[in-house]
Amino acid sequence: MSVNALVSKIREKNNPTVAGLDARLEYIPDHITEKYVAEYGKTLKAAAASMMEFNKGLIDALCDIVPAIKPQAAYYELLGPEGAIVLRDTIAYAHEKGMYVIADIKRNDIGATATAYAQAYLGRSEVCGESLPVYDSDSCTVNAYLGTDGINPFLTECKNRDKGIYVLVKTSNKSSGEFQNRLMGDQPLYVRMAEKVAEWGEDLMTECGYSQVGAVVGATYPEEQKIIRKIIPHSYFLVPGYGAQGATAKDIANAFNDDGLGAIVNSSRGIMCAWKKCDLDYQEAARQEAIRMRDDIVSAIR
Numbered sequence: 001m002s003v004n005a006l007v008s009k010i011r012e013k014n015n016p017t018v019a020g021l022d023a024r025l026e027y028i029p030d031h032i033t034e035k036y037v038a039e040y041g042k043t044l045k046a047a048a049a050s051m052m053e054f055n056k057g058l059i060d061a062l063c064d065i066v067p068a069i070k071p072q073a074a075y076y077e078l079l080g081p082e083g084a085i086v087l088r089d090t091i092a093y094a095h096e097k098g099m100y101v102i103a104d105i106k107r108n109d110i111g112a113t114a115t116a117y118a119q120a121y122l123g124r125s126e127v128c129g130e131s132l133p134v135y136d137s138d139s140c141t142v143n144a145y146l147g148t149d150g151i152n153p154f155l156t157e158c159k160n161r162d163k164g165i166y167v168l169v170k171t172s173n174k175s176s177g178e179f180q181n182r183l184m185g186d187q188p189l190y191v192r193m194a195e196k197v198a199e200w201g202e203d204l205m206t207e208c209g210y211s212q213v214g215a216v217v218g219a220t221y222p223e224e225q226k227i228i229r230k231i232i233p234h235s236y237f238l239v240p241g242y243g244a245q246g247a248t249a250k251d252i253a254n255a256f257n258d259d260g261l262g263a264i265v266n267s268s269r270g271i272m273c274a275w276k277k278c279d280l281d282y283q284e285a286a287r288q289e290a291i292r293m294r295d296d297i298v299s300a301i302r
């Protein structure tokens, strides 16, 4: 699924947000975990089965109002091989329900190894002449610190399979300025990175006017958002940091273009843990929070 399909879903649902699925056991209601611990004991298998049920429940509750999910790979890795299966099956289930999937992997390496990452998450695994899907997400987050030869394998998969990447440009965390805001010549590193995103995305433009090469730009840095938006008007922004990290709707307005498109705002804990702050069950609580977030973001960009 390309950025073009993402834009259609955002338009159709009038909702430029993505639900983050960070697979932490503490985010799951006890009644789900207890059921699987009774069956499998206190094991990674029980944790993974709990996570799968929780993710499916969230996807069921959100798929008609939220266009996309963003599973964060680290949390699935923490559950070992069982976690890898949950990640794969979560992506497949979201696709069944018509959602666009951003695999948040923030990977890269030398070209040869980056090729394996790109094939695993966007492409296929070649086994004795058979071409087999692995995680098969629509897009993934990429760290471009290794430069163009680490990005090229991802661009190849984007071209061949109509998929996308989001390159870390200005991250939402407190220390992001330590390197990203340092001057490189006369410009900060994040500006240089945004210029590279424009270059990498040139040959991957789609019908909707956006490139398959997007950028990660934190909600917590509205001034940088404005600068980056001007450099890469044709790249989609993945904007994390809303909610649990303290950014509000007014902080994300600069990430959008005048047409109200160009960015998708993530919330993970805000949606997954909404049930902890009210008397609703986790599905209804997540849905209510997703609707509140949608209305909050839509009114801020209007």
Ligand SMILES: O=C(O)c1cc(=O)[nH]c(=O)n1[C@@H]1O[C@H](COP(=O)(O)O)[C@@H](O)[C@H]1O
Pocket (backbone or CB within 6 Å): 020, 022, 070, 072, 104, 106, 141, 170, 171, 172, 173, 216, 217, 218, 238, 240, 241, 242, 243, 244, 245, 266, 267, 268, 269, 270
């Ligand atoms: O690429 C990301 O999604 C990402 C980039 C970034 O700059 N900051 C950031 O928080 N993220 C991810 O976005 C999610 C934010 O989670 P919440 O703070 O719970 O909404 C986590 O999965 C982070 O790993």
